[in-house]
Amino acid sequence: MNKLDLSARALKQVSPRLTQDTKISLREMMYCVGNARDQIIKDNAWAKWSNGLEIVWDGMLSTFEAVSLTKKSECLYYAELPSKPLYLPKNMGIYQVVSNADPTNDLIPVSSTFYTMYKNQLAVGLDGYTGYYQNGNNIYIVGSSVTEETKLDLTLVCQSEDIGEYEYFPFPADMENEIIKMAIEQFVLTVQMPEDLSDNNRQDA
């Protein structure tokens, strides 16, 4: 199911007799559906994390393959994130980063202060693993195990606005009704504002 289908399904629940002549835009509903999906995923993740429960991420992930690396300096490479991840516990918005050539060894996510905080600890070497940290819209990889030819496969929990309307829209299947319900609540509040076609300081439709 893509975002368009889910939005249409939600719109039908608002009023089953909606037609093409109505002023209600599918795009507005898609925006509400996207927001609802993001909110529900975040609330669910933070609640489970706070209670120490296991979070099941399957169905919420988007994969981006063969992302290129750019050399910033000696032993420092970065890759631009193809999509903005959600803000989740332990920065799990970036769910997994693996090398294209070796998918069994994933890179270890560290904080941006890792190499300053851990520099005097034995753990700074990550026992041989390669680490990465996020800074802005990029992820930086420290170490000599990657080169400019290395490609990364990224698995992210993306923000809905970065997912195209015809692309696969990842959300937990058991939360579909909850998403539609929240989207309708937001949508109803939005469409109560009268539509003003021209910004001329007069109340005209």
Place this chain on the structure above:
Amino acid sequence: MNKTVPIKEVVEQYLLEKGQDTKHSFPRVLNAMVRALKELEWDVTGSLVYKMLDLTSNGQLELPTDCIRVVDLGVINTSGEFVSIEYNANYAPRRTYDNCGNEVNLDSGNRLDWADGSNGNENGGLGGLDTNRHGESTGRQYGLGGHSTVAQYGFDAENGVINISSDASFSRYMLIYLSNFKAVTGNIMVHEFMVEPLLAGTEWILARRLRSIGRGEKQILERNFITAKNNLSIRMSSLSVNQLKFLGRAATKPAKF
């Protein structure tokens, strides 16, 4: 007793037991587990290092930088056996500093004359050895330590050196000490028996500074770690049946008639 398990496997085991499918907590867990590993190494599983040290011109031995605790110091005899030399807590450094901070030797001008050990009251009773008290012999008849020894040593902790007595005639000594564990090619290896204590220790270390966890629970976690450490100690020092029999055997047996 080989250490064949990479510590990263134990970290992953910990994460899986916590129900985590990703390595987002890996650095923090690894750091805590290294802390637990040090506790185990110092008390139970640490390997002793045997290092030959050369005597310097000052009559001292330089302590290796990875030395945490000296276990023994001695020399090697012609049979290849290690012979301990005596630790003397009273042994003072042979070198001292003048008012400008320059090193100076303790020569006869600035130290007390040694008594010959036979009569503590010679030389006015100053600097002599107490070999009797109120007419009763208290031993220490021979030598500084009062009994025969090949050499004596004392620590100079400030300078990180061992001072060897001037009567020693050896130029090389074997130091046995407990060292900080080393990562081999960047990988820290642990023994199979250490896995459970490491998991228990990591759980405690990650919890002990958190205010959200009650004191009672922290104490339980600490107790679990100590129990696991004791169990590790028992496992590591367990003997086979033959070894136990050998221990109980006398060194020589009388002939039977």
